[in-house]
Amino acid sequence: VYAHQLGTSQRNDILIYEEKDHTSFVDITSTKDQSFIMINSNTFSSSEVRFFDVHHDVSQGTPELKLIEPRTSGLEYYVDHRDGYFYILTNADNCHNFKLVRTRIENIRKKYWETIFTVKETERIEDVDIFKDYVVIFAKSEGLPVLMCYELKSSKVHQITLPTNLCAVSPEINIDCNTNIVRFTCNLPLAHETTYEYNMKSRKLYSIRSKSINVLLRSYGAYGITTDPEFQLEHFPLLERGWVIALAHVRGGSELGYSWYDQGRLMNKKNSFTDFISVVEYLISAGYSNASKISAIGISAGGLLITQKNSFFFYYIDLFRALVLRVPFLDPLTSMLNPNLPLTKIEYNEWGNPLENEDIYKYISSYAPYDNISYDTTFDDKQHNTGTSILVTAGMQDQRVNYWHPLKWVSKMRIRQAKQFWPYKKNNLLILKIETNKGHFGSSVNNQSDRIRDLAFEFAFLITQVK
Numbered sequence: 062v063y064a065h066q067l068g069t070s071q072r073n074d075i076l077i078y079e080e081k082d083h084t085s086f087v088d089i090t091s092t093k094d095q096s097f098i099m100i101n102s103n104t105f106s107s108s109e110v111r112f113f114d115v116h117h118d119v120s121q122g123t124p125e126l127k128l129i130e131p132r133t134s135g136l137e138y139y140v141d142h143r144d145g146y147f148y149i150l151t152n153a154d155n156c157h158n159f160k161l162v163r164t165r166i167e168n169i170r171k172k173y174w175e176t177i178f179t180v181k182e183t184e185r186i187e188d189v190d191i192f193k194d195y196v197v198i199f200a201k202s203e204g205l206p207v208l209m210c211y212e213l214k215s216s217k218v219h220q221i222t223l224p225t226n227l228c229a230v231s232p233e234i235n236i237d238c239n240t241n242i243v244r245f246t247c248n249l250p251l252a253h254e255t256t257y258e259y260n261m262k263s264r265k266l267y268s269i270r271s272k273s274i275n276v277l278l279r280s281y282g283a284y285g286i287t288t289d290p291e292f293q294l295e296h297f298p299l300l301e302r303g304w305v306i307a308l309a310h311v312r313g314g315s316e317l318g319y320s321w322y323d324q325g326r327l328m329n330k331k332n333s334f335t336d337f338i339s340v341v342e343y344l345i346s347a348g349y350s351n352a353s354k355i356s357a358i359g360i361s362a363g364g365l366l367i368t369q370k371n372s373f374f375f376y377y378i379d380l381f382r383a384l385v386l387r388v389p390f391l392d393p394l395t396s397m398l399n400p401n402l403p404l405t406k407i408e409y410n411e412w413g414n415p416l417e418n419e420d421i422y423k424y425i426s427s428y429a430p431y432d433n434i435s436y437d438t439t440f441d442d443k444q445h446n447t448g449t450s451i452l453v454t455a456g457m458q459d460q461r462v463n464y465w466h467p468l469k470w471v472s473k474m475r476i477r478q479a480k481q482f483w484p485y486k487k488n489n490l491l492i493l494k495i496e497t498n499k500g501h502f503g504s505s506v507n508n509q510s511d512r513i514r515d516l517a518f519e520f521a522f523l524i525t526q527v528k
């Protein structure tokens with residue numbers, strides 16, 4: 062270990078320490094309060110720590126190294142400093158699960174070490190973080206993470222309540238020792254890493270979500286159908302990559318009862334759209350994610366939910382990075398105007414009958430995705446994020462949502478893109494995938510291989526577009 066004075070030749074560097082034992086690892090740290098430089102020499106089963114004053118002027122000569130405890134086989138110890146005391150995490154005295162001790166800097170040898178915290182036989186201390194008034198202890202108890210807060214003045218200990226015990230906890234880099242705030246991260250088996258702040262004085266825990274995460278938002282919002290948090294194996298390719306699956310319970314579903322459904326149909330249909338946007342805006346404002354990492358999937362009437370006027374192409378095009386529209390219902394006005402289609406008369410209870418009521422006609426036309434694609438060339442795309450990629454699928458055997466719904470919509474969108482966003486870029490793809498032998502629910506023969514292939518195509522699209 063050499064000391065180098067900035068602005069001088071490397072030839073003038075001063076040798077401070079040389080480790081003769083080739084089985085040892087040497088690293089250099091400073092105590093958290095920036096009082097001492099520590100030279101740590103460790104093997105897999107022993108420790109030897111030396112220190113000197115951080116303010117020593119190396120131009121005046123070699124600093125005096127002080128040894129805390131000579132290397133002894135089986136003895137490990139790790140050192141920090143606060144207010145004239147060294148705080149040492151060690152396995153001394155056959156404490157194989159480690160304990161926390163302290164000693165004055167005038168009496169640094171092991172015989173002066175005072176034990177201040179120990180754990181049970183089924184527990185193990187993994188790390189400690191020293192602050193002005195507290196020590197945070199990261200431990201395991203019966204295989205699960207435990208965080209404890211030791212108050213230096215009173216020697217009282219309280220446990221920090223974690224969001225869940227089924228997680229992996231790691232300390233963040235807590236540089237400031239003169240604070241009551243400690244940061245740590247939690248990793249869950251099926252959720253992305255989350256960072257928390259804990260106020261050791263008020264004992265309050267806050268999630269700060271320092272990293273935006275990729276989000277796939279699912280919703281439906283029609284016919285009173287609920288969007289349930291059910292197990293879906295196809296989500297695993299995203300979950301394994303750190304994505305989060307979010308479910309939006311918008312009016313039009315019946316998650317909160319019949320009135321919740323009733324407030325999202327007929328002349329109240331736009332409530333579904335504004336609810337959906339509120340969910341997206343909350344995910345962004347709460348720090349879960351941002352527009353470059355949020356995607357959505359809409360199936361059938363759910364396709365209308367995420368592509369109508371109030372949710373995407375006019376006022377809110379900054380909210381999504383990618384959309385998957387699977388057999389989407391994109392031309393409701395034309396469908397409701399044609400009573401000869403298989404489901405039109407049945408659907409009057411959901412959307413209304415525009416043939417008999419002018420107000421219903423105007424209302425549907427005000428949100429129908431196909432009818433609200435604008436060719437306004439004065440639109441200033443520089444003020445918005447035009448980097449949204451869209452995958453649209455359809456089946457020519459679909460008797461519920463005829464294939465011409467997505468076909469017409471994509472055709473009109475491409476004309477709009479040609480006027481406003483040409484040339485195409487990799488970040489605003491518009492892909493149409495039509496299957497000649499599939500219906501509303503996929504292959505007519507319920508072929509599992511085809512279903513997996515279709516899902517793989519959709520998730521490959523999402524993974525490549527949302528990074």
